[in-house]
Every structure is written in structure tokens, then in C-alpha cells.
Amino acid sequence: MSTLPNILVTSAAGKTGLPVALQLREKGFPVRAFVRRRDARSETLRRAGAELFVGNQYALSDMRRAMTGMSVAYQCAPTAPNGLHFNAVFTAAAHEARLDHVVTLGQWLSAADHPSLFTREVYLSDLLMRMPADITVTSVNPGWFADNYLMVLDMAAHLGLFAMPLGAGKVKKNAPPSSEDIACVAVAALTDPGRHAGKTYRPTGPELLSPDDIAAAMGRALGRRVRYMDISERMMTKALRAVPPENYSEAAVSQLAIYADEYRRGAFAVNAPTDHVERIGGRVPERFESIVRRTVSARPDLRRSLSGQMRATAAFLRLLLTPALDLQKVQADRDYVRIGDPKFSQDDADWQTTHQPRKTPAIAGFAA
Numbered sequence: 001m002s003t004l005p006n007i008l009v010t011s012a013a014g015k016t017g018l019p020v021a022l023q024l025r026e027k028g029f030p031v032r033a034f035v036r037r038r039d040a041r042s043e044t045l046r047r048a049g050a051e052l053f054v055g056n057q058y059a060l061s062d063m064r065r066a067m068t069g070m071s072v073a074y075q076c077a078p079t080a081p082n083g084l085h086f087n088a089v090f091t092a093a094a095h096e097a098r099l100d101h102v103v104t105l106g107q108w109l110s111a112a113d114h115p116s117l118f119t120r121e122v123y124l125s126d127l128l129m130r131m132p133a134d135i136t137v138t139s140v141n142p143g144w145f146a147d148n149y150l151m152v153l154d155m156a157a158h159l160g161l162f163a164m165p166l167g168a169g170k171v172k173k174n175a176p177p178s179s180e181d182i183a184c185v186a187v188a189a190l191t192d193p194g195r196h197a198g199k200t201y202r203p204t205g206p207e208l209l210s211p212d213d214i215a216a217a218m219g220r221a222l223g224r225r226v227r228y229m230d231i232s233e234r235m236m237t238k239a240l241r242a243v244p245p246e247n248y249s250e251a252a253v254s255q256l257a258i259y260a261d262e263y264r265r266g267a268f269a270v271n272a273p274t275d276h277v278e279r280i281g282g283r284v285p286e287r288f289e290s291i292v293r294r295t296v297s298a299r300p301d302l303r304r305s306l307s308g309q310m311r312a313t314a315a316f317l318r319l320l321l322t323p324a325l326d327l328q329k330v331q332a333d334r335d336y337v338r339i340g341d342p343k344f345s346q347d348d349a350d351w352q353t354t355h356q357p358r359k360t361p362a363i364a365g366f367a368a
């Protein structure tokens with residue numbers, strides 16, 4: 001019988017949960033994968049030898065059953081409303097199950113007074129998870145994922161446009177990590193709690209890139225010229241609502257707009273890139289162009305074609321016809337908790353301390 005710990009992976013069909021579960025299986029660890037439905041992703045997990053747990057991870061009774069017999073867990077709240085509820089359910093069940101170690105997926109921006117409610121909830125969840133003395137915790141706090149850019153790859157492939165509200169095209173503002181590289185840091189912490197308990201890691205890609213660099217990397221991977229277009233926040237809300245097949249909820253869009261604001265302010269470039277993927281995860285972080293090339297080779301629909309161009313044009317027209325969101329109203333309508341004096345990351349002294357910012361000219365040059 002295996003003496004390795006049983007590891008629960010929540011959000012196991014998600015961007016980071018799937019590679020976390022697969023990498024754990026490659027290392028021979030027994031994995032229970034929490035998914036909400038059986039589909040191709042759960043089949044991949046099953047074939048890799050993970051035990052599937054199909055349920056609702058926002059429901060305490062399901063989480064209790066999922067944690068039975070586990071000693072270590074990956075805590076990953078979906079990018080969706082009710083993150084604090086998910087994390088409260090997870091934390092309560094983790095106590096009852098007397099887990100030894102938890103690895104949380106938090107955020108680069110995580111801070112007590114952040115303008116984003118989702119981010120304040122992540123900060124609070126991390127604090128609550130760390131309170132009991134009998135569970136050790138490692139936090140993995142990545143910034144803006146490489147995967148976020150891949151959401152607009154269709155338009156880049158068929159219309160030659162990379163459109164996002166990321167500010168000036170030439171300023172290097174993010175070192176985007178692949179989901180697999182974020183996962184490898186989480187896996188290191190899940191499999192060696194003794195070494196990683198109490199630590200916070202911030203995996204990044206290998207180099208800071210500007211929006212123009214990202215467009216150029218997409219262009220090289222797609223074999224065509226791709227031009228960056230800085231769009232307004234209003235246009236971004238239209239685009240996120242028009243993204244098929246499952247549009248982002250209005251609640252999520254309201255928060256993603258704040259993250260785009262942080263991006264333009266240069267928060268994701270503070271003390272980036274880090275060496276955490278290499279030093280903790282034990283592998284060389286993947287370059288953005290290589291991430292795009294992997295995606296392109298897995299998606300024949302990205303090859304240039306008349307039908308692809310017509311699909312992308314139709315999606316663009318749908319975007320133009322989708323109403324923009326009044327982000328303040330969205331938050332007010334949902335009774336989002338407001339705080340008196342919210343602070344963007346770089347205006348927050350506590351955040352600055354934990355990120356040990358370097359006063360380099362590149363960072364000082366960022367404009368809001």
C-alpha cells in the first residue's frame with residue numbers, strides 16, 4: 001500500500017487544477033480530482049489514474065465527502081462570484097478532515113484593502129486558512145496568466161488583431177506564466193510540505209513582455225502579422241460578455257476590469273519575473289511564444305481560412321452589438337461590500353513590503 005499522502009485537487013478540470021492533478025499522478029501520488037461533471041477533461045484525469053469526485057464544490061456536504069481520507073489538498077476557487085463562500089466551505093471541511101497541509105491558489109494582487117472585492121476575499125481566505133495551528137499552508141500567488149491572452153487568439157489568428165485594454169504597447173508589464181508552470185510550483189508544495197509550509201510563491205514566466213511583444217509572439221506562432229490594439233474598458237466589458245460559449249458573469253467582468261487597471265499601472269511587473277518556477281517547481285519557465293505555439297498546434301481551427309475569417313468577423317460584430325456594462329452599477333446592484341479607502345497594489349505599503357519592489361527605472365516609468 002502507498003505511504004504517499006492522499007491529495008485532493010479542487011477545480012480539477014480548471015486551468016491550473018488539471019495540470020496539478022496530472023503532474024501529481026506523474027509523480028505517483030494518489031489523487032482525488034473534484035470535478036463538477038464528467039467530460040473529456042475528467043476522462044483525461046481518470047485515464048491518468050485520478051479518482052474522480054463529481055459534485056458541487058460550493059456545497060459543504062460534498063466537500064466533506066471529498067475530503068474524507070485526504071491529508072493534503074489544493075485549494076482553488078473558480079474565477080467566479082462567491083469565492084469567499086467556496087473558501088469558507090473548503091476551510092471548514094479541511095478542519096473537520098484534519099488535513100495536514102493545504103496549498104492555496106491566491107493572487108499576485110492579494111491585499112486587505114484592494115479595490116477588487118474578489119481580491120480582498122482571496123486575501124481574507126488565505127488569512128483564515130492560515131489561522132489554525134494544526135494545518136500548514138503554502139500560498140501560490142500568480143499574476144496575470146498567459147492563458148488570459150489565449151482567450152483572444154481567434155481574433156489574432158483570423159483578423160490579425162490582439163485587442164486588450166493593457167495601455168501603451170511598448171511598456172513591459174507582465175511576465176505571463178503558463179498554467180503548467182503555476183501547477184508545478186503548487187505540486188512542489190503539495191508533495192513536500194515540510195519544505196514549503198508557511199511560504200508564499202509567485203510563479204511568473206521567464207521575461208517581462210509588453211503588449212507589442214505579446215502581439216509579435218502571437219504573430220510568429222500563427223505565421224501572420226498581429227497588431228496590438230489598446231481598447232477601452234468599455235470595449236473590454238463588451239468583449240468579455242460576448243465571449244462564447246459561456247460568457248463571463250457581470251460580477252466577474254467587474255473585477256477583471258479592475259485587474260486590467262492594475263495591469264496598466266504596472267502592478268504585475270513589480271519584482272517580476274521571479275525565479276519561483278525554476279527554484280521551487282524545478283523546471284525552466286516556458287516562454288510565451290512556446291505557450292502560444294502549443295495552443296496553435298492543438299487547434300486546427302486557428303489556421304487561416306475563409307470560414308475562420310467569417311467566424312471571427314461575426315464574433316467581432318457580436319461584440320460591437322453587445323451592450324457595455326456600467327461597472328459601478330454592477331457592484332452596487334449586487335450589494336458588493338465597499339471599503340472606505342481602497343488602495344491599488346502599488347499604493348499599499350503592506351503589499352509593497354511583501355513584494356519587495358525594486359526601484360528600477362522600468363517600474364518607476366509606469367503610468368496609470
Ligand SMILES: NC(=O)c1ccc[n+]([C@@H]2O[C@H](COP(=O)([O-])OP(=O)(O)OC[C@H]3O[C@@H](n4cnc5c(N)ncnc54)[C@H](OP(=O)(O)O)[C@@H]3O)[C@@H](O)[C@H]2O)c1
Nearest residue numbers: 011013014015016017036056057077078079142143144145
Ligand atoms: N486568470 C488569472 O490571470 C488569475 C491570476 C491570478 C489568480 N487567479 C486565480 O485563479 C483562480 C482560478 O484558478 P483556475 O483558473 O485554475 O480555475 P478555473 O479554470 O476557473 O477552474 C475552475 C473549475 O472549477 C469548476 N467549478 C466551477 N463551479 C463548480 C462547482 N460548483 N462545483 C465543482 N466544480 C466547479 C469549473 O468547472 P467547469 O470547467 O466544468 O465549468 C472549473 O473547471 C481564481 O481563484 C483566481 O483568483 C487567476
